[in-house]
Amino acid sequence: MAPNGVESSADWSPTSWRSKPIKQVVTYDSPNAASAALAKLSSLPPIVTPTEIAKLKASLRDAALGKSFLLQGGDCAELFSYCSDDPIDSKIKLLLQMSLVLIWGSNKPVIRIGRMAGQFAKPRSSPTEMVNGKEVPSFRGDILNGFDPEARTPDPERLVSAYFHSATTLNYVRGQLASGIADLHNPLDWELGHVRDDELREKYNKIVTSISDSLRFMRTIGADTAGQLQTVDLYTSHEGLVLEYEQSLTRRLRHPVGYPSSSSSTDGKGWYNTSAHFLWIGDRTRQIDGAHVEYFRGIENPIGIKVGPSMKNDELVKLLDIVNPTKEIGKVTLITRYGQDKVEAMLGPHIEAVKGSGHTVVWQCDPMHGNTRSTPTGIKTRSFSSIFSELSSALKIHKQHGSFLGGMHLELTGDAVTECTGGSEGLEDEDLSLNYTTYCDPRLNEKQALELAFLVAGHYRE
Ligand code: PEP
Ligand code: MN
Secondary structure (H helix, E strand, O other), X not given: OOOOOOOOHHXXXXXHHHHOOOOOOOOOOOHHHHHHHHHHHHHOOOOOOHHHHHHHHHHHHHHHOOOOEEEEEEOOOOOHHHOOHHHHHHHHHHHHHHHHHHHHHHOOOEEEEEEOOOOOOOOOOOOEEEEOOEEEEOOOOOOXXXXXXXXXXXXXXXXXXXXXXXXXXXXXXXXXXXXXXXXXXXXXXXXXXXXXXXXXXHHHXXXXXXXXXXXXXXHHOOOOOOOOOOOOOOEEEEEOOOHHHHHHOEEEEEOOOOOOOOOOOOOOEEEEEOOOXXXXXXXXXXXXXXXHHHHHOOOOOOEEEEEOOOOOHHXXXXXXXXXXXXXXOOXXXXXXXXXXXXXXXXXXXXXXXXXXXXXXXXXXXXXXOOOEEEOOOOOEEEEHHHHHHHHHHHHHHHHHOOOOOOEEEEEEOOOOOOOOEEOOOOEOHHHHHHOOOOOOOOOEOHHHHHHHHHHHHHHHHO
C-alpha cells in the first residue's frame, strides 16, 4: 500500500478485478464457451488506438479547465440492429448540429462523444422482470442476452458479436466523417417547422442564421486552410460493465509521442482499453472496494464516474484518489445525475469536496437518469422540463461555487421517437405510444435534443 492508503498501480493487472466483489455479475451455462469467446476477443485487433485515446484525454483536459465543452449522447441501450446506415447517419448529424449550437452559445470548442459503437450492456436493478404476465430474466443488453423473452439466457457468442458490431459501427462512422458527412461547406437541414411557439421558433431561427452566416464568412475569407471545416472528431464511449469483455480488449501498448510523462511506466507503454475511447462506471457499480473500480483504476483511457444522490462527499474523493492518484487533469469526468429535486442539495457539497481534494475534473451533467418517471399507465418516461431544469440548476450551482459545467450527457436518438414528454412539439403522456421504441430508458428525439442544445446555448448568451 502507498502511504495515502491507496494501492499503488504496481499491483494492478487487467485481471486483478477478479479478486474483488462484483455487482451485476454474469454467469454463463457453459464456462468453456465463455472462455473460447474471450480467447477470440483477445486475439482481435484494437477497435480504437492509444493515439486517439490520448487525443481525447488532452481535449478533456481543456474541458476540465473550462476551455471546451463536452457533448456526450446516444442510446441508453444500443442494439446490434442499430448497426445500420440510417440510425448511425442521423446520430452523427444530430451530434454535429447540437455541437454547432453549443459552440455558438458557449464560444468554446465542443468535444463530441457518442454513446455508441459498444453501448451494449445494461445494469439492471432487478435480475428478473415481468413480460406478458410471466417472470423472466431481465434484458441486460445485446452483449449478454436478447430482448426476446425466449433469449434471456446469457450467450457468450454475444461477446464476440458485440466486438464486431462496435467495429462495424465505428468503421462506418470513420468512413462517413472522412467522406464529408460533417463537412460544414454543405448546408445543414435544421427543420424547425415543428416549433409551435412563434417567439421560440424566431429565436432558434436567429441562432441558425447566425451559425450559417459565421460559416459562410469563414469559407469566404478562406479561413479553412487546414481543412478544419471538412470534418470533425467523434469519439466513442460505453459503460464499462462487462469486465470480461473489457479485459479482453485491454492491451499493453506504446504511448503516443508526447504522452504526458506523469505516466509511471518504464517501458514507455500503458494499459489501454481499446474497445472505446471513453468508458464510464455506472452508478450501480462504483463501490470503492468493488471489481469495477479496481478495473478502471489501471487503464490509460479518460473515464467517467456516474454520481447519483447516494454518493457521499468523502466517498467521492476516495474514488478520485483511487482512479486518479496522480491527479491528472481531464482524466476523470464526474457525470452527475441527481434529479431535478436533488441537484440543489447534492451538487454544491460535491463541488466543494472535489475542490478541497485538489482534483480537477470535468463536471458533466446527466439530466436524464435522475428524472425518470412512470405515466399513470406505467410507461417509463422523462419530462423535457425536468431534464432542462436539472441542467439549468447545474449551470447555476457551478457558477455559484466558482466552478463551471464542463459538459452534458444525454440519452438521445436521431430518430423521431416519442419516449420523453414535452419540448416544442408538446408531446403528452398520451402521445408516447406513437413511436416508443427504446429497449431501456426513454431518449430525447432529434427535435428535443436539438432544442436542449438551443436552451443551453441561450443560457450562455444571456
Ligand atoms: C445509463 O447511463 O444508462 C445508466 C444506467 O446510468 P446510471 O449508471 O447513472 O444509472
Ligand atoms: Mn439509461
